[in-house]
Amino acid sequence: MGITLEVNGRTIEAVKGETILTALNRNGMQVPTICNIKNLSPSGACRMCVVEVEGRENLIPACSFPIEESLVIKTHSPRVLRARKTNVELLLANHPDDCLYCERNGSCELQSLSEDLNIRERRIPGKKSPHKIDRSSPAIIRDPSKCILCGRCIRVCEEIMSTSTLDFAYRGNELQIATTLAKPLNFSNCTACGQCLIACPTGALIEHVQFPELETHIHAPGKIVVAQYSPAVAVSVAEKLGYKPGTDLSGIINAVLRRYGFDYVFETAFGADVMILEQARIYSEKRSGLQEYPLITSSCPAWVQFVEQSYPELIPHLSPLKSPQQLMGSLIREWFPRLYELEGKEIVSVVISSCTAAKSEARRVEMSRSGIPVIDLVLTTRELARLIRLSGLDLEQLEPDKPDAPFHSNGSVGLLTGVAGGEAEAVVRTIYQRKTGNELAPAKLHRFRIHKSFREMMVKAGNREIRVGSVSGLANAVELLKEIKRGKRKLDLLEVMACPDGCVNGGGQPLSMDEKIIRTRSRAIYDIDNGSTLHAAHLNPAIERLYNEFLGDPGGEMSKEILYRTYTKREVLL
Amino acid sequence: MNTETAQIDEILQRFPQIKRNALIPLLQAVQDEFGYISEEAIARIGAHLSLPTSKVFGLATFYNQFSFSRRGVYHITLCNGSSCHLARSGELLGEITKVLEISDGETTRDGLFSLEVQSCIGACGQSPVMAVNGSYYSGINVKEVREIIKQYREDASR
Amino acid sequence: MLPDKEFLLRLAQSAPSELSTDEKEMVTLLNRERLICPLVMVNSSISGIVAGAKETWEAIEQYVADRAIEIDLCESGSIGLSSEEPVISVQLPERTRLFFARVTAEKVSSLLDDLFHQVIPDQLLIGQLRREGQEPWSDIPYLDEIPFFGLQNRIVMEVCGIIDPFSFGEYVARGGYKAFLTTIRSYTLSEVCDLVRDSGLRGRAGGGFPTSKKWKVAFDTPSDQKYLICNAEESDPGAFMDRTLMEGNPYQLLEGISIAAYAIGSNRAYIYIRSEYKDSIRRITNAIKELRVMGLLGDNILDSGYNLQISLRKGPGAFVCGEETALIASLEGRRGIPSSKPPYPSTSGYLGRPTVVNNVETLSNLPGIISKGPEWFKSIGLEDCTGTKIFSISGQVRMSGLVEVPMGTTFDTIVNDITGGANKGRKLKALHVGGPLGCTVPLELMKIPVSYATLKSEGLVMGSGGILVMDDKSCIVDTVRYFMNYVNKQSCGKCIPCREGTRRMAEILESITRKPVDEEGHTTLERFKEVMQLENLAEVMKDTSLCGLGQNAPNPVMSSLKYFRSEYEEHIFDRRCPSNICTELRSWYIDVEMCTGCSICAKRCPAEAIIGTARHPYFIVQEKCIGCGICFEVCKFTAVYYK
C-alpha cells in the first residue's frame, strides 16, 4: 500500500499508517526529535520534529502524524526552522548556562540542538523555575533545573522497566518530573538501573560520579587501591575513546589502570566464574522436584531490589549468591591481603562497572562486613573513559597488559555475564559437565544467543532435562513471571537482568539508545567466547586455588560466609 | 486498624472494579471524606487499582480538586475569574495573603484558615465573590475582607 | 395526586388531541397553566445563592409557616439576569407569573404581604410572563416588552428559570421527550443525522464545527462500542451558559444527549461536568434517576429495542479538560493531557472507541430541532450559521447575565441594547470575547454580525460565548496579562511552545505593568524588545502547539496589540497606566503643603527612596522608588499621593 510523499521537492514512498518520521528516516532524511523514542509509543510533546504540510494550517509533528494520503512536505523551510529554533530558545530560557560544569557537556542533545539551530544569543530572557537537586540516591542524581520535560525517563521507567518510579506531576509552568509525593529518589522504588539516565537528553539525570573521590585515594600514601572491572565495560569503553564499537580493550584497560596508579587490577569475571560454579551446585542441590518458580539469579542488583520491593514472595527462589562484583569485593577483603601479604594495610576496593545499580548495591548493609562496605567506590564505564582520557596516555602506543592473578577469568565464560543470557548459558555448561562428566559443546547453545528479550532452551543433562530461561528488561521479567504464575510456563532456572540485553546496555554505559550499537557490544562478548578455549567456569585453574587455599568445600561453611547474602522485604511506595 | 485505614477501606469497597477509570472518582471520594489525600490513601489506592503510586500522585497533582495537606477550619475560596478580576479580586487576594500569610492552596500554621483561588464561581453578576466554608460574600472590598477574617478568627477563639 | 409513570409516558407519546378531558386538566396543572395554590419559585442556582437566595428561601418558608398559608415553593434555575439576584417569581392562581429582582430575605415578608393583597411593589418588579389562559396584571410590562428579554430569541433557554428543574412531569407536560421518542420510534440513525445536517447546527463550544459531520464519522467507524460525551466542563472563567442550561432545564439536555447517542449508534453516554458545579450535578443526578424510573434510560427503552445508559462524571478541575482529547484522558483516569489529532475522537476516543464529544448547548438544541424540524431551525439566524447562541455577559456592564440571540446579531445589540451598556457615568472601552483564549474586540467592530465566519474573517474567535465588558476604568494590558497568567497556569505543560511560551508572554506582560526598576532593571528599550518578541512567540505558539489551548493562547495579546497598541506604548514608554489599574506603575509624590516632616515614611520605605530633614517636607527620589505604596499607607497626614 504505497503512498507517495513529496518531501522538499523529492518524491519518496511511504506506507499507509506509518508516521511521517518513519518514512523520512527510511529515506535517509532527518528531522530533529526530542521526545520521541524508537519503539515506544509516540508522545508528540516536544514539537521539535514539526514539518510543514501543504494544506494544513499549523505545522505537523512528524513523529506522531500517521500518513493516510499523499502529502507535500517541507522539512526545513524557514517557517519550520524558525519554529524549531524558537522552541529550543524557549527551553533555554528556563535552563541554566552551566554547560562547562555539566556532566553532559559534549554529550547533551539540548546542547547540540542549539548548536545545530545556530542559537547564538539569549533572545528570550526570563525567570527560571526554582529547583532542588536530588542527591539522595547513591547512584542517580536528578537536577530538575536541567530537565526539559521530554518525558523520556518516565516512559523508559514505565514501559521498559515497569517500575514507574517517575511521572509528571503538577501542570503548566509547574510541571515537573517527580516520584510519588515528590520524595527523594532514595525513598522511592527506584532500582537505580540507570535506564532513565541513558534516555535523558540532558544533564537532568546523571550518575553519582565518584571519580573525584577516587583521585583522593589513588595517590594517598599507604593505601592499596585495587580495581576490578566488569566484562561489559571492556567491550564498550572503546566507543568513548574513538575506537570501533565492540572493540575489546581489556588489555589496554589493565595497562592504563596500572599507570594511573592502581596497585592491583582484577577482572570481575573471576567473581562471575565463582558465582557460576556455586550457582550450578545450588541448582543441583535444590532442584530435585518441580517447583512453582525456578531458581532465579541474583547477580543483577536492580533486579534484586525490584524483587525485594515488588515481589517479596520470590525471595525464597532467589539464588543466595552475591553479585560477581560484591563476591569479588569480599574476596579482595578476605583472601587477597593474605595472598599478597598486605594484612593490616588499608585497601581501597574500586569497582568499574557498566551498572549504576552497583553504586547503590555497594552502600547496602547486607553488603558490608562488620558495618564497613566491602566496596569503596563504584565507577561507571563513562567514568572510566574519562579516567583514561585524563591519564594522558596515548593508547595506540600502550602495550596491553594482563590483570593480576589470581582474579582473572583466564577463560571466557565469566565474560559472558555481561550479556543477557550469558549467565544462564555459563551455569548450564557447568551443570551439564557436573551431571554428565562431559563438556557441553558451545554450539548447542546458539538458540540462546538470538536477540530477544526472553530466551528459552532445554538441555538434556544425562537423564534430566533442564529448562533454562533468560529474560532482560524488568517489564519483560514481570510479564514472564505472570506467565509462570499462571502455569503457562515452567522453568528450572531463570536468569533475570534488569537492563534490556543485560549489562552491555547498563545504566553506566556510553550513552546510546541505538539497538545496533548495543548489539555490537553483545557480539563482541560472543566473539571472545567463540574464540576462547576455556569455555567453562569449572575449567578456570585459579578457582581451584581459591577453594584449596581459602574457601574449602564448595557450599561449605566458609563459602557461605563469604559468598552468600540475605534479602529483606523493602517497604516503599510502589 | 485505625479509623483512617478503615474509612479508606470503606471507600475502596465502593469501587470494586479494578479499572483505571475508577481512579478519579476514588480520589474524589477520598478528598470529600478527608479534605485531603494522605500518603496512606495514595498507597492504598495504588494497590487497589494495581497502579504505580507515582501515577496516582501525578494524576492528583494535575487537577485543582485534590490537595495533599489538610484544609483549615475555615476554608476560603476566592474567585479570580475574569469578571472578578475586573472587580479587583486581585486586591482581595493580596489582602488575604498579607493578613494570613498564605497563598493559594496553603493552610495557615495554626490550621485555622486555608485558601483556594477559583476561576469563576459562576456569579459574575456579583463580583468580586468570596466564600468561607460555603457562605458567600459578594461585592466586597479589601476592608470588608479584613473584617470577615477578623470575625472568623474571633469565632474560633470563642 | 401525583401523576403516575404510565400517564407521563403516555403524555410524552401522544398528541394533545388524544388525551381525555381529565388528562388535559392534569396537564394544565403540571405545566402550571393552572394552579391550586400560589406558586413561589426561587432561583437556587449559584448566582442566586451567592446573592442570598438560601436566606430568601428560608424567609419564605418562615413567612408561610407563620401564617399557615399553603403555597407551592419550588426551586428554579436562573432566568439569566445574574446581576439582579436573588430572582424569585410568584404566580397566583389564574394570574400570570410575576418576576422580582433582588429579593433578599428581609424583603420577603413585605413583598408577599403586598402580593397576597394584589398589590405589586414596583421597585423589585421585573415583569410578568405572557401566557395564554392566564389573567394578566394590568399596567405591568410583559417580560418580552423589556429590552433585556424582548430583544432575545430564547429557543434553548426558553423555559430556564420558569420551570421546576426537578420535575419530570412539568418537562413532559410542556412537550418534553416527544422528540426523543419520535426519534427512536420513527427515524433510523442516519435519518437523525440528516435532520441535524439539514438544520445546519454547528458545535456551540467554539469551533463551530458542523455537528452532523462529526456524528457521521463516528457512525461510519465500525466498533463494538461507541460513546457520546457531553462536555459540561465549561472551564472558561466568565462563561456560565452551560451551567444555566443544566440548572434551568436538565431534562432538555438529557433528551438531547439521548438523541445524539442514538444517532451515532451509541448506548453509553457520559456527562463530564465540573465538580464545582454542585447545583448542576444535583439536578442532572436527579433527572437521570427520574428517567431511569420512567424507563427512558436503561435497556430496551419503551420496547424500542434501544438501550442507553447515561452516567455523570465529575471533572476534578482543569481548564484544559474542556479540550476533548484531554477530557477523554481524564475520563480514562489519566492526567488531562491533550493528545495529537489524528486520530480524532470520532474514530478513536474514549477507551480507543469512536466517541463524539458535544457541548451542552449544542446538545440542548436537539430536542427543538427534532420536534420543530430543521426548517424552523434554519429560519433563525444566518444562512450559513443557523440558530441562536447564548452569550454570558459580565464585567463592567449594567446587567450581567445570559443573552440568547440569533446568530448574526451584533455585539452592539447584545451589549448596549440588551444588557444596557456601560454602568452609569462610564463609557465602554472594549469587549473581551471568548475567555482566556479569546480576543479583545474594539468598539469599531461592535457592529459586525456575530457568526463563526464573520469573526474568523476579522481574526477574532467566538469561543464558548463569554463576553467580558470593559469600560474606561479598565486597563487592556492588565486584562490581557490576567488572561495570559491564567492560561499559563492552565496549560497542561506537555508541549514546549505552550508551556514555556505562555510563561514568557505572561512575564513580558507582567514587566510592562510594573515599574521598570526591579532587580533586573529592565530598561524601556529592553521592554520594547520584549514586546516585539511577543509577535514571534505568538506565531510559533500558533504554529506548533499541540492543542487549541496553546494555539489560541496568543489571541488576547495579538488582538489587543492590534487594536490597542497605544495603550501598550503608554505603559512602556511613559510608564503610565492611563486607567490607573496597574498600581505598580504608579509614581508617588509627597505634597509639600501637607507633609509635617514626621519622617515615618522615610523610616518605612523599603527602598530608602525618601529623603528629608525632620520637621521639613520630605521628598521621594523617583529613581529609587519601587512603587510599593508603603509611604502612602503609613502617612498619617495624607501627604503622600500618586499620579
Ligand SMILES: Cc1cc2nc3c(=O)[nH]c(=O)nc-3n(C[C@H](O)[C@H](O)[C@H](O)COP(=O)(O)O)c2cc1C
Ligand atoms: C483549551 C480548550 C478548552 C475547551 N473547553 C471547552 C469547554 O469548557 N466546554 C466545551 O464544551 N468545549 C470546550 N472545548 C472544545 C472541545 O474540545 C470540543 O471541541 C467541544 O466539546 C465540541 O463540542 P461541539 O462540537 O458541540 O461544539 C475546549 C477546547 C479547548 C482547546
Ligand code: SF4
Ligand atoms: S544539560 Fe546540556 S545544555 Fe544543560 S547545562 Fe548540561 S550540557 Fe549544557
Ligand code: SF4
Ligand atoms: S565554547 Fe565558548 S564559552 Fe564555552 S568554553 Fe569554549 S569559548 Fe568558552
Ligand code: SF4
Ligand atoms: S534508575 Fe531505573 S528505576 Fe530508577 S527511575 Fe531510572 S529507570 Fe526508573
Ligand code: SF4
Ligand atoms: S529528566 Fe531527562 S529524560 Fe526525564 S523528562 Fe527531564 S530531560 Fe527528559
Ligand code: SF4
Ligand atoms: S542488567 Fe547489568 S547493568 Fe543493568 S542493572 Fe542489572 S547488573 Fe546493572
Ligand code: SF4
Ligand atoms: S498546547 Fe498547551 S495545553 Fe495543549 S497540549 Fe500543549 S501544553 Fe498542553
Ligand code: SF4
Ligand atoms: S509620613 Fe507623611 S507627613 Fe510624615 S514625613 Fe512622610 S509624607 Fe511627611
Ligand code: SF4
Ligand atoms: S512607594 Fe515605596 S519605595 Fe516608593 S517612596 Fe514610597 S515607600 Fe518608598
Ligand code: FES
Ligand atoms: S519528537 Fe515529535 S513531538 Fe517530540
Ligand code: FES
Ligand atoms: S468571575 Fe468571579 S464569579 Fe465569575
Ligand code: FES
Ligand atoms: S493599561 Fe495597565 S493599568 Fe492601564
